[in-house]
Amino acid sequence: MKGFTLRRQHIPFLATLVVLIILYVGAAMRYEGFATPRVFANFLGDNAFLGIVAIGMTFVIISGGIDLSVGALVGAVTIGAAALIQRAGLHPAPAFALVLAIGAGFGALQGVIIQKFRIQPFLATLAGLFLFRGIGLWISEESIQIKHPFLDALAGIRVPIADRAWLSFPAILFLAVLAAAAIVLARTRFGRTVYAMGGDESSAALMGLRTGRTKIGIYAISGFCAALGGIALLLYTSAGNAINGGGLELDAIAAVVIGGALLTGGSGSPMGTLIGVLIAAVIQTAIIFDGGLSAWWGRIVTGILLLAFLLLQRALQAK
Amino acid sequence: MKRGWPPYGFALVGLGLILLFNAVASPGFLALEIRDGQVFGSLIDILNRAAPVVLVSLGMTLVIAAGGVDLSVGSSMAIASAAAGVLLAPPPGAPFDPVSSAPLVVLAALAAAGLCGALNGILVGWVGMQPIVATLALMVAGRGVAQLITQGQIIVIDSPEFEALGTGSAAGLPTPVVLAGVCLAALILAVRRTAWGLFTEAVGSNPRAAQLAGLPVRGIKMAAYTVCGLAAGLAGSIACADIQAADANNTGLYLELDAILAVSIGGGLLTGGRFSLAGAAVGAVLMQALTTTLLSRGVPPPIALSAKAGLIIAVVLFQSLAFRQAIARRRAASA
Numbered sequence: 001m002k003g004f005t006l007r008r009q010h011i012p013f014l015a016t017l018v019v020l021i022i023l024y025v026g027a028a029m030r031y032e033g034f035a036t037p038r039v040f041a042n043f044l045g046d047n048a049f050l051g052i053v054a055i056g057m058t059f060v061i062i063s064g065g066i067d068l069s070v071g072a073l074v075g076a077v078t079i080g081a082a083a084l085i086q087r088a089g090l091h092p093a094p095a096f097a098l099v100l101a102i103g104a105g106f107g108a109l110q111g112v113i114i115q116k117f118r119i120q121p122f123l124a125t126l127a128g129l130f131l132f133r134g135i136g137l138w139i140s141e142e143s144i145q146i147k148h149p150f151l152d153a154l155a156g157i158r159v160p161i162a163d164r165a166w167l168s169f170p171a172i173l174f175l176a177v178l179a180a181a182a183i184v185l186a187r188t189r190f191g192r193t194v195y196a197m198g199g200d201e202s203s204a205a206l207m208g209l210r211t212g213r214t215k216i217g218i219y220a221i222s223g224f225c226a227a228l229g230g231i232a233l234l235l236y237t238s239a240g241n242a243i244n245g246g247g248l249e250l251d252a253i254a255a256v257v258i259g260g261a262l263l264t265g266g267s268g269s270p271m272g273t274l275i276g277v278l279i280a281a282v283i284q285t286a287i288i289f290d291g292g293l294s295a296w297w298g299r300i301v302t303g304i305l306l307l308a309f310l311l312l313q314r315a316l317q318a319k
Numbered sequence: 320m321k322r323g324w325p326p327y328g329f330a331l332v333g334l335g336l337i338l339l340f341n342a343v344a345s346p347g348f349l350a351l352e353i354r355d356g357q358v359f360g361s362l363i364d365i366l367n368r369a370a371p372v373v374l375v376s377l378g379m380t381l382v383i384a385a386g387g388v389d390l391s392v393g394s395s396m397a398i399a400s401a402a403a404g405v406l407l408a409p410p411p412g413a414p415f416d417p418v419s420s421a422p423l424v425v426l427a428a429l430a431a432a433g434l435c436g437a438l439n440g441i442l443v444g445w446v447g448m449q450p451i452v453a454t455l456a457l458m459v460a461g462r463g464v465a466q467l468i469t470q471g472q473i474i475v476i477d478s479p480e481f482e483a484l485g486t487g488s489a490a491g492l493p494t495p496v497v498l499a500g501v502c503l504a505a506l507i508l509a510v511r512r513t514a515w516g517l518f519t520e521a522v523g524s525n526p527r528a529a530q531l532a533g534l535p536v537r538g539i540k541m542a543a544y545t546v547c548g549l550a551a552g553l554a555g556s557i558a559c560a561d562i563q564a565a566d567a568n569n570t571g572l573y574l575e576l577d578a579i580l581a582v583s584i585g586g587g588l589l590t591g592g593r594f595s596l597a598g599a600a601v602g603a604v605l606m607q608a609l610t611t612t613l614l615s616r617g618v619p620p621p622i623a624l625s626a627k628a629g630l631i632i633a634v635v636l637f638q639s640l641a642f643r644q645a646i647a648r649r650r651a652a653s654a
């Protein structure tokens with residue numbers, strides 16, 4: 001009996017894996033040069049910011065919540081850090097530390113509002129979305145280019161994985177966050193509380209789990225990951241812009257859900273989210289390789305996949 | 320709340336305060352001028368700008384009252400606007416000729432957005448998906464569809480008959496204001512003169528009880544989402560006519576958030592059940608009045624955006640039982 005339930009929980013994850021393999025093999029057969037280690041390494045590098053944000057979102061969704069503010073926070077962080085480095089003349093390292101602390105702090109503040117006053121997460125983080133967009137545009141409505149030897153040094157960090165293929169610094173950052181999240185969720189009391197809250201929050205509280213501080217911690221992690229994702233994007237594009245990350249919250253939610261997480265909470269994993277991000281990367285790269293396809297197909301396919309996975313979840317729950 | 324005090328009483332007071340502030344700060348703000356049989360003035364301007372949000376908020380009110388939420392309204396608006404744009408001014412190579420009849424174009428735009436709403440209704444009502452998620456999928460995909468329709472271009476239209484929808488006037492008022500007013504009146508009649516409103520509240524406050532009482536729960540949800548889609552379609556057509564172009568990228572962007580906020584300010588419970596169509600309309604006008612006030616005082620748009628965030632937090636905190644209890648405790652402790 002126990003084995004049966006376990007297997008059913010794994011169906012969304014396995015389905016995601018199958019979809020990724022089908023998409024990858026399909027694209028590899030259709031487009032020459034697609035199935036190279038270099039293209040694969042770029043999946044991680046080009047989408048590191050999405051991946052890092054989606055890992056934070058994974059915590060939120062497993063706990064049964066939602067965070068709509070991450071895309072706007074990414075935009076505010078890129079412009080904020082760029083302004084600190086370029087206009088205030090701060091060294092990038094303390095500038096990054098500062099925006100990470102601010103991101104985590106704002107995330108925790110949203111968590112407090114959700115937890116203490118029983119506000120629906122989507123409303124509290126909706127307010128955050130407007131606030132961060134406002135702050136970002138207030139810092140500068142113009143894009144700010146950044147240039148600093150420290151950033152050049154970071155860009156020079158490359159881990160070779162195959163011939164003419166290497167992981168860039170943002171990709172390494174993404175994999176490090178992924179590993180940390182996997183350990184925290186699977187191996188710590190905090191991680192188990194996150195899953196328990198998503199299953200049934202009042203039961204978790206009655207069991208004596210510290211649901212209050214865990215919830216605040218979850219939104220702080222999401223804010224921290226959004227800030228880190230913003231830094232990854234800043235390193236990737238070498239420019240800060242307040243309108244960066246528009247709609248990113250939806251892409252992140254889609255990656256988490258496609259990765260097998262239930263939006264009702266209680267289920268999901270960082271590995272699933274990685275596969276969700278890779279699916280988005282394959283679709284995006286295939287569209288670029290094709291050249292003839294309109295970029296809008298990316299969003300449409302993502303939407304259809306999201307819907308298909310939700311239907312699958314629904315079918316599994318109904319049984 | 321006292322009897323006779325409408326659920327949107329606070330919204331009315333808030334709107335009154337904003338208007339009063341303007342009347343004091345800039346004399347002549349409340350003045351209305353009649354030129355060529357048409358009314359002009361800052362108040363009319365605010366109503367005109369608020370009209371699309373009012374329309375979407377009306378649909379959103381019904382969806383939220385039925386226990387759901389529709390995140391896809393902005394995308395539905397973009398689809399309606401894109402559909403109207405390509406019909407009026409087909410891009411080169413399109414397999415059809417330009418449609419010159421404005422009513423036909425509006426009908427097509429309404430049909431496209433209504434279809435989106437019906438799809439949401441099927442997913443939520445029949446398939447039983449969570450509303451946030453089902454409509455999220457259409458929100459993601461819908462804008463892609465709209466951009467596919469317009470081929471990613473901003474389609475400039477040139478049809479005075481259609482543009483009248485956004486820039487014309489009827490009965491001395493701008494057409495969008497009249498349309499929003501007529502829709503508001505028609506919907507209020509429909510929900511209060513029939514059992515529809517009661518049924519919707521029943522489904523929203525306790526779907527299981529409503530089901531056991533024999534209400535057509537699925538049909539009521541379906542109706543709410545379809546009306547919401549149609550309202551978004553009309554708002555999208557107005558937006559397209561107003562800027563004389565179909566912009567799939569920006570039409571209705573973040574409008575779902577404004578609409579949800581308007582419903583909430585207007586005294587609707589975001590968890591479903593109690594609702595007020597007039598309240599949602601007042602809420603939408605209040606937000607536009609606030610935005611207009613801030614911008615006309617020379618407040619930069621980013622700060623105005625942050626003010627909106629503050630408004631959301633204030634409203635939801637006020638609605639939160641836990642927050643009011645915390646305040647009451649503090650008062651009791653200090654007394």
